[in-house]
Amino acid sequence: MNFVHINRLDLNLFVVLDAIYAEGSVTRAAATLNLTQPAISHALRRLRQTFDDPLFVRQGSAMVPTPLARSLMAPVRQSLKTLQASVQGAKTFDPARAQRTFSLGCRDVLEAHILQPLMMRIARDAPGVEIASVRTERSELEADLASGALDLAIEVLAPVSDHVRRTLLTRDEILVVARADHPALRERLDLARYLAQDHVLVSSRRKGMGFEDVELARIGHQRHIVLRCQQYYAACRLVAETDLLLTMPGQYAHIVNRGLQTRIHPFPVPVPPLDVYLYWHENVTLDAGNHWLRTLLTELSAGEQPQPAETA
Structure with missing residues (x-):
């Protein structure tokens, strides 16, 4: 032959x-x-x-x-x-009988409040479904979705083409974390007090401004950053023992500061919300399993209520 x-x-x-x-x-x-x-x-x-x-x-x-x-x-x-x-x-997709693994692009700051309710619902309704939550670079988001390396992604606004669909998943705010007995914050945290302190910036990038720095620059201000690190939990532990301030996403701030001697304050100037989107490629729009997971994530996010910041 x-x-x-x-x-x-x-x-x-x-x-x-x-x-x-x-x-x-x-x-x-x-x-x-x-x-x-x-x-x-x-x-x-x-x-x-x-x-x-x-x-x-x-x-x-x-x-x-x-x-x-x-x-x-x-x-x-x-x-x-x-x-x-x-x-x-x-x-067709029957969650109760499905045996499938979904790859979800998600940063650790978003994992903390998304994975717990997601896995609780999957354990109840879809015991054969597995989730792989992986990190992806925003610059590679569209390529990973198009190739199937990711089934879905949860990310802030990203530069993607019309081939990638998205829906607003949740809106967050930025808050300021300080140690509970910070000597300069016995009164309300205003812009002057905020700018007078030293700050921690959490970023996975080696250089560049954070979201809050961009917003401060719009109104002609700049804060003094003395530490740039990669993890919010490490930064929160440091802030609990020093006079440094940390500005971070609000939902994660309430989760990671539980048990720490810190206090959460409103950001001292109005800024746009942090919009978090659910992304998927157009080639899986009609996939029943992908649609099921998109619906589930949207439903779970709609049930979340942001906690207010503390006030002095």
């Missing part, structure tokens, strides 16, 4: 092969597949050329498979069955 190049094979030919094998007749195979007899005969000729084998020989009124055809049928049928299940699974 000649070497068969898989990229030259037509999947429909295997459907025809299976039908002829099952029916033992080109005529009955045509009726089963709702095709004309010449179309089935043409497909059989292509199969014979591909495998360099007659595949079926006529004995009376029956088409009898050759040894090669018999050897092909088990893997062909298993492959067709697997493909059919995959196609059907993309159209």
